[in-house]
Amino acid sequence: MSAETTFEPQRFILTRADLVRYAGASGDFNPIHWSDRVAGAVGLPGVIAHGMLTLGLVGSAIAAWTGGAEVVELGAKFTAPVVVPDDETGVVVEVAATKVSSDNGLMTIAMEVRCADAKVLGMPKATVRA
Amino acid sequence: MDPAIVDRAFAPVGPFVVTAAKVAEFARATQWRGAGVPPTFPILLLNDAMLAFLADVGAPLERIVHGEQRFAYQRPITVGDELTAALRVASLRSLGGADVIGTVSTITDASGAIVCEAKATLVHSGATEEGAA
Numbered sequence: 657m658s659a660e661t662t663f664e665p666q667r668f669i670l671t672r673a674d675l676v677r678y679a680g681a682s683g684d685f686n687p688i689h690w691s692d693r694v695a696g697a698v699g700l701p702g703v704i705a706h707g708m709l710t711l712g713l714v715g716s717a718i719a720a721w722t723g724g725a726e727v728v729e730l731g732a733k734f735t736a737p738v739v740v741p742d743d744e745t746g747v748v749v750e751v752a753a754t755k756v757s758s759d760n761g762l763m764t765i766a767m768e769v770r771c772a773d774a775k776v777l778g779m780p781k782a783t784v785r786a
Numbered sequence: 787m788d789p790a791i792v793d794r795a796f797a798p799v800g801p802f803v804v805t806a807a808k809v810a811e812f813a814r815a816t817q818w819r820g821a822g823v824p825p826t827f828p829i830l831l832l833n834d835a836m837l838a839f840l841a842d843v844g845a846p847l848e849r850i851v852h853g854e855q856r857f858a859y860q861r862p863i864t865v866g867d868e869l870t871a872a873l874r875v876a877s878l879r880s881l882g883g884a885d886v887i888g889t890v891s892t893i894t895d896a897s898g899a900i901v902c903e904a905k906a907t908l909v910h911s912g913a914t915e916e917g918a919a
């Protein structure tokens with residue numbers, strides 16, 4: 657890893673097309689991720705992003721920060737929905753590193769992941785081989 | 787949901803051959819900014835394992851919310867790997883009328899060596915009186 661590694665917040669845009677693409681790529685066709693009718697019927701505020709898509713963006717942020725270091729652990733709780741409107745703009749998911757520590761050749765990165773003003777993941781954390 | 791599902795091991799899914807094309811498709815879908823295989827890639831197998839489990843216990847997909855996901859790797863996944871995922875239910879508790887199901891999936895390679903252990907919490911809401919299992 658280079659000495660000039662920085663942890664600038666990483667921003668990702670999610671539109672409905674991105675949810676459809678992720679559904680196809682991942683095989684998760686739960687209709688709450690593409691049907692307003694079904695999302696509303698189960699009490700959601702709208703179509704929501706797959707939690708695993710949001711965690712995938714976290715993985716991408718880590719790759720960007722570490723130059724693709726080997727991920728040993730990655731995890732989070734899905735605490736708030738990322739509601740994706742049916743428009744051209746979509747929503748922005750921002751992944752920020754809040755604490756980085758190194759020990760025994762491993763680097764642990766604690767993060768904060770937000771969409772609009774809300775934290776959407778609980779305790780997102782990764783450990784990579786430094 | 788029937789408490790008897792706890793500690794039950796479900797039939798493994800796979801083998802799933804990791805191809806460069808599938809990795810590229812998944813990388814694009816997760817806006818991957820790195821090289822190699824994205825760390826959330828095994829969700830492909832886990833989705834199959836979870837779908838089989840949910841169908842087995844009669845839980846409709848739209849009533850399921852993914853509550854938590856963790857991956858712990860023994861080694862990185864590479865193109866050419868042949869992976870199998872075996873899911874077992876580790877815990878079941880009731881929370882505000884919902885079933886909170888803790889699952890552990892072990893992902894192994896063609897030699898049987900563990901590549902990754904994945905823990906998922908699935909929240910099954912709107913459970914019916916008679917239960918789904």
